Amino acid sequence: VFQVHCDIKWHIQNRDSSVVNKFQKKFWKTKQTLIKVTGKKEDEHVVASDADLDAKLEVFHSIQRTCMELLKVIEQYQRRICFLSQEENELGRFLRFQGSQDKSRAGKIMQATGKALCFSSQQRLALRKPLCRLYQEIETFRYRAISDTWLTVNRMEQSRTEYRGALLWMKDVSQELDPDTHKQMEKFRKVQAQVRTTKSSFDKLKNDVCQKVDLLGASRCNLLSHILTTYQTTLLHFWGKTSHTMAAIHESFKGCQHKEVSTVKVRAFFHEEKNYRQKIKNMMIKALHGAKGLAFLQEQRPPVLLNGKLSVLYFILFMFLFFYSAT
Secondary structure (H helix, E strand, O other), X not given: OHHHHHHHHHHHHHHHHHHHHHHHHHHHHHHHHHHHHHOOOOOHHHHHHOHHHHHHHHHHHHHHHHHHHHHHHHHHHHHHHHHHHHHHHHHHHHXXXXXXXXXXXXXXXXXXXXXXXXXXXXXXXXXXXXHHHHHHHHHHHHHHHHHHHHHHHHHHHHHHHHXXXXXXXHHHHHHOOOOOOHHHHHHHHHHHHHHHHHHHHHHHHHHHHHHHHHHHHHHHHHHHHXXXXXXXXXXXXXXXXXXXXXXXXXXXXXXXXXXXXXXXXXXXXXXHHHHHHHHHHHHHHHHOOOXXXXXXHHHOOOOOOOOHHHHHHHHHHHHHHHHHHHO
């Protein structure tokens, strides 16, 4: 009976000791977490021992950040290519149409330039294929390789928090340690064993993180060098074709008579046309108030350089006001 009573008492004491140890581990881990969150200064020797790990983490965060930025840049670059190709094609069609209306040599040059621009716009769209592949490869790299490394980093950070919390616990126990007291020495040994366990786990995860970050950087370099080679080849092919076409157009320009265009005259023309548009608007308003609009219309004179649409509009308004005043 005495032996059974002693066994029960021993089990109860061990259970209570285990509960207390778990509570203390949670307490010191939480304290270390608060120190990290609040940014309080930690032991400089402990921080210095993780300098190589912190350097690897900086590299990892840089890879993570730059991959996201690269995806955004590629997406924006693709939109700009499509927009530029569309505008280039519109300009080429415009020159071809205007050139077909002009039977002189200038019309032929405009047609040739328009065809070259349309060809260039079609060839420019070929750049999207290697860019789309680059986008897909980087996105896959981010979802798989970076995500896997990120999970390992999170496990390592949790293990480091437990390890540093155990160090704080051991430091607290050692300050009250009395070597002559068996109970305190036993408590110190338990804390010391906890420090060894957490350090072993932390060192393993630390090594895993360093290896994965090195592999991550090398993998990204290989990925970019392989995909960007295809993009570079496509870009050089595009510029080669375009420059050859433009050089042929430039050769056809030789012997053409050049015309000097004054910037001041061009600005004056657009300013005069703007004023004339405002006068047309005023004529339409005054025409609704009576036959005085006819006299006002007859006083106006369109500018010398007037496009066909304004001439037709002027004629229609003139005839409308003429018949309106006659009735």
